[in-house]
Structures are given as structure tokens and as C-alpha cells.
Amino acid sequence: MQGRLELLTLRAPSLDGNPLGDPAERPLHLYLPPGHDGARERFPVVYFLHGFFGTADGWVARSPFQPTVPERLDALVAAGVIPPVVAAFPDGFTALGGSQWVNSEASGRYEDYLARDVVAAVDARARTVPAPEARALVGKSSGGYGALSVARHRPDVFGHLAAHSADAAFEYCYLPDLPRAAAALEGTDPASWHAEFLRRARETKPRSDDHAVLTVLAMAAAYSPRAGQPLGLELPFEPGTARLRTEVWERWLAHDPVRFAPRSLEAFRRLGSVFVDCGRRDEYQLRWGARQLVETLRQGGVAVVHEEFDDGHRGTSYRYDRSLAFLAPRLARG
Numbered sequence: 001m002q003g004r005l006e007l008l009t010l011r012a013p014s015l016d017g018n019p020l021g022d023p024a025e026r027p028l029h030l031y032l033p034p035g036h037d038g039a040r041e042r043f044p045v046v047y048f049l050h051g052f053f054g055t056a057d058g059w060v061a062r063s064p065f066q067p068t069v070p071e072r073l074d075a076l077v078a079a080g081v082i083p084p085v086v087a088a089f090p091d092g093f094t095a096l097g098g099s100q101w102v103n104s105e106a107s108g109r110y111e112d113y114l115a116r117d118v119v120a121a122v123d124a125r126a127r128t129v130p131a132p133e134a135r136a137l138v139g140k141s142s143g144g145y146g147a148l149s150v151a152r153h154r155p156d157v158f159g160h161l162a163a164h165s166a167d168a169a170f171e172y173c174y175l176p177d178l179p180r181a182a183a184a185l186e187g188t189d190p191a192s193w194h195a196e197f198l199r200r201a202r203e204t205k206p207r208s209d210d211h212a213v214l215t216v217l218a219m220a221a222a223y224s225p226r227a228g229q230p231l232g233l234e235l236p237f238e239p240g241t242a243r244l245r246t247e248v249w250e251r252w253l254a255h256d257p258v259r260f261a262p263r264s265l266e267a268f269r270r271l272g273s274v275f276v277d278c279g280r281r282d283e284y285q286l287r288w289g290a291r292q293l294v295e296t297l298r299q300g301g302v303a304v305v306h307e308e309f310d311d312g313h314r315g316t317s318y319r320y321d322r323s324l325a326f327l328a329p330r331l332a333r334g
Contacts, residue, residue, distance in 0.1 A: 001074045002034040003084075005060065008125065010090075012117040018108030019232050020221075026091040026113075027056045028121060031070050033077055033084035042129045044331030045086045045122055046073075046324070047114070047158070049139030049146040052098040052215065056091035069317055076321060082328035086126045090118045092146070096194070096218035096231075100167075101139075101146025102255070106225035106232035107218075111150050115157045132159035133272055133332040138323060140164035141286075141313065148257045148293075152264035155271060160331060162275040162323035165282055165313055168257040168289025174219060181216035181235075182242035184209065190217055191230035223252040258292045265300035273330045274304045275323045279311040286313070 008028040015024040033043060048069065050058055059069050067075065070089075076082045092099045092110050099110035123130050135158045137147035144166030151161045167173055185193055194217065197210060217231065226234035236248040253259050261268065268274065274297065278290040287308060294306040305326055309319065 001071060002078050003036070003074045004032055005070055006030045006032065006125075008121065010117060010121050012113045014109045014112040014117050019105065020095040020107055022094050022108065028091065028118065029056055029060055029070070029089035030122065030125060031073060031087035031089075032126060033074075033086065035084070036086070036127060039127060042127045042334035043084055043086045044134035044136070044328070044333060045088055045126070045128050046136045046138055046328070046331075047088045047090065047118070047122075049090070049101055049114075049137060049143035050092065051139070051141035051143045052100075052218065053093075053211075054098065054143070055093045056089050059089040066317070069320055072317065072320055073324065076324055076328075081321075082324055083333070085328050085331065086122065086128055088118060088122045090114060094218065094221075095198075096221055097214045098142050098218050099146075100142055100219070100222040101150055102222050104222050104225050105227060106221035111153060114146075114150060115154045119157060129332055129334040131332060132157055134159070134334070136160035136162065136273070136327050136331060138162040138164075138320065138327070139166070140316070140319075142167055145257065149255070149260075151271060152260060152267045155267045159271055160273040160327050161271060162273075162327055163277075163290075164319050164323065165278045165284075165286050165316070166257065166276070166290065166293075167284075168286060168293050170252055170256045170258075170289075172285040172288055174215075174252070177212040177215050178237050178244070179242050180209065180212035182237050182239070184213045185235075185239065189230040190220075190233060190235065193217075194231060219252065223255045224248050256289075258289055258296070261293055261296045262300070265297070265302065268297055268300070268302045271302075273327050274302060275307075275326050276304055277307040277309065277319060277322070279313060279316060280308050281310065281312045283313045 144163035220233040
């Protein structure tokens with residue numbers, strides 16, 4: 001690499017005392033472009049948000065025959081495809097597998113952590129342009145969802161976004177997991193199941209069917225928290241029958257980008273760049289949500305670059321090359 005990576009340890013006040021007992025001290029990987037330390041100029045920042053079950057360290061973990069995302073970014077800078085940028089890779093993992101990068105009474109204040117603690121730490125360490133027009137949110141899957149969700153609330157902090165294969169159209173991407181979770185939770189409750197899962201995972205390993213249960217619990221923590229309930233969340237189905245609880249499911253839908261976009265058009269219109277893509281063979285049917293979201297944004301006067309590609313949900317880090325080539329030249333520099 002011509003640039004370099006630094007690993008910071010971030011003490012995040014926003015995560016102090018979070019309900020799941022997750023650490024408030026988090027790793028933060030930082031990419032500094034070539035010549036950063038001796039430069040007079042200041043650089044824009046791309047904030048990468050990992051997906052569900054992801055961690056900050058996952059961005060630098062090697063896969064056979066493929067570059068990491070920081071290496072991809074570095075190669076784009078070295079080749080002159082994009083101008084030099086700083087990149088930040090924060091950690092949004094929770095005891096349930098992920099935070100969706102939202103503020104929740106059940107899991108913690110992860111939007112505040114990102115918009116306040118992480119941004120402040122990056123601005124303190126790197127030669128940044130401390131302005132929204134110089135900051136981009138980029139993520140895939142739950143990270144893409146986080147980019148959309150945070151951008152609609154914090155256009156005063158982040159001025160550009162790229163959402164790759166983002167969670168959207170919840171009836172297509174989440175409903176199939178509800179009966180699987182209902183079966184696993186039959187005869188128990190979320191807190192008891194989770195405690196047993198953690199014990200089993202430590203002693204042996206997670207089972208393949210655990211993923212659906214954790215997905216439902218994590219999304220319930222993000223979208224339907226309820227104080228006093230096991231794990232502080234309310235499930236969107238009735239135990240025993242798996243019948244949909246309409247009032248709880250409506251709370252989930254209020255967080256769906258397809259549903260919140262019409263209410264957030266003013267915030268999206270403030271953004272300097274919006275990039276949305278999804279694979280045509282996405283296993284979670286996310287292309288339909290992407291199409292619906294883009295249609296709503298465009299009808300609301302938001303300029304959107306929308307692309308589809310011939311692939312599924314996994315192993316698509318090469319798509320960051322495309323979003324970065326679009327976003328990076330549009331970021332303000334100093």
C-alpha cells in the first residue's frame with residue numbers, strides 16, 4: 001500500500017452503559033493517503049459501515065486472492081482514479097450481531113456514536129475537512145441501511161452516501177426469517193435463548209439456523225425496543241402461532257427506507273451525492289427495495305445514481321470501486 005492503516009482505540013461516550021453491556025471502547029481503523037502527514041492540504045473522509053455480523057476488523061481481514069477494501073481504496077488513489085481521501089472503518093457490532101447504526105433503547109446509541117464520537121476522533125487524528133460536504137457514508141447490507149438511516153437524520157454531519165444492497169422493503173427481506181425465529185424461540189424467550197446461544201457458541205460453535213434468530217432479535221432491538229420485555233425488545237409475531245403482530249410490524253416498517261424516504265426528502269435533497277446499487281440475484285430480494293427507494297427519491301427531486309449488476313449479496317466488495325469513483329471526486333477538499 002502507498003498509504004497506510006492505523007488502528008485507533010476509541011472511547012465512545014455515546015455507548016456508555018448500553019443495555020447489552022457491549023464495550024464502549026471500540027477499534028477504529030483509519031486509512032491515511034500517501035503524503036498525509038506532510039501535506040498542507042486537508043482531505044475529505046469516507047466512513048465505511050460494515051454489515052450485520054461485521055466488525056471493524058473485518059475490513060482488514062484477508063480473503064484468498066482478493067484485496068481488502070482498504071487495499072482497493074489505496075489502489076484507486078495510486079492509479080489516479082480518485083483523489084486522495086481519508087477513510088474510517090468504525091465498529092458497530094453488538095451482542096446480537098449488529099446495531100443497524102441506529103439509536104435504540106434496547107441496544108445503544110450507535111447513530112450518536114458514529115456522528116459524534118467517531119467523527120470527532122477522525123477529525124482529531126487526521127488532516128480532514130470538518131464539514132458535511134467533505135464526508136461520505138458508504139456501506140453494504142446493514143451498513144448500506146445505516147448509511148441511509150444516518151444520512152436522513154444527520155445531513156448536518158454527512159453530505160454524501162452510497163448504499164450497496166441495503167436492507168429495504170422489509171416485507172421481502174425480513175419476513176422469511178420470522179417463522180424460523182418463532183420455531184427456535186418456542187418454549188423460551190429472547191433473553192433465555194440468547195444466553196444459551198452465547199454459552200453454546202463459546203463452548204462449540206453457532207449453528208447455521210442461529211443466524212435467522214439473531215437477525216430477528218437484532219432487528220427487533222433496532223426497530224421495536226420495549227422496556228421491560230426480555231432483552232428489551234418486542235417481537236413482531238405471537239409465540240406459539242407466529243401470527244404477525246400488526247402493531248409491532250408497523251413499528252418495523254416505519255424504519256424501512258422505502259417508507260421513511262417520503263418523509264425524509266428534504267434531508268436527502270441536502271446531500272451532494274446519492275449512490276444506490278444492488279445485485280440482480282440478491283438472495284435477500286433487496287433489489288426490489290432499492291428500485292422502490294430510488295423511484296421515491298427521484299420523484300422527490302433527489303438526484304440518484306442507481307445501478308444493478310449481475311451478482312448476489314455476498315462477495316461484492318468490488319462494487320466499492322464503482323461507488324468510490326463516483327463519490328470521491330465530489331467530496332469537498334481543503
